[in-house]
Amino acid sequence: MARFNQVNLVVRNMHESLGFYRRLGLDIPEGAVAESGGHSHHVKAETGGDVDLEFDSERLARAYNAGFAAERGRVVIGVGLESREAVDALWAALLAEGAQGLQPPYDTFWGARYAIVEDPDGNPVGLMSPIDPARRSSPPEL
Numbered sequence: 203m204a205r206f207n208q209v210n211l212v213v214r215n216m217h218e219s220l221g222f223y224r225r226l227g228l229d230i231p232e233g234a235v236a237e238s239g240g241h242s243h244h245v246k247a248e249t250g251g252d253v254d255l256e257f258d259s260e261r262l263a264r265a266y267n268a269g270f271a272a273e274r275g276r277v278v279i280g281v282g283l284e285s286r287e288a289v290d291a292l293w294a295a296l297l298a299e300g301a302q303g304l305q306p307p308y309d310t311f312w313g314a315r316y317a318i319v320e321d322p323d324g325n326p327v328g329l330m331s332p333i334d335p336a337r338r339s340s341p342p343e344l
Contacts, residue, residue, distance in 0.1 A: 208280025216242035269304025286315035313338040
């Protein structure tokens with residue numbers, strides 16, 4: 203069973219976007235910024251709920267989504283699946299039904315199996331298995 207569990211906003215300017223969402227009242231810890239090469243690339247807001255809100259730089263989005271295009275959309279809707287095999291199976295089934303694939307399933311640096319398809323309106327939808335800490339590796343150099 204799939205579970206809606208995440209929204210990723212791909213932002214042009216991380217510090218500007220975080221400031222905006224902090225002004226709205228979201229709890230985004232200062233120390234939550236993942237940096238590489240002097241730039242912020244990933245931040246997770248503390249939502250206190252069942253759905254995560256995460257912010258990614260365009261550079262990071264291109265690293266985990268071969269089909270990323272800013273003009274397509276800057277939001278990735280996340281769906282959690284029960285297993286790594288479920289990601290591959292759902293990817294194949296959706297493509298067989300005519301869905302557009304943006305990122306074929308692969309093993310991510312954060313330890314999940316992950317793929318991205320487009321919904322009928324062109325919104326990217328991430329399909330993600332549970333994270334396996336044993337499969338984590340260093341993120342790509344951005």
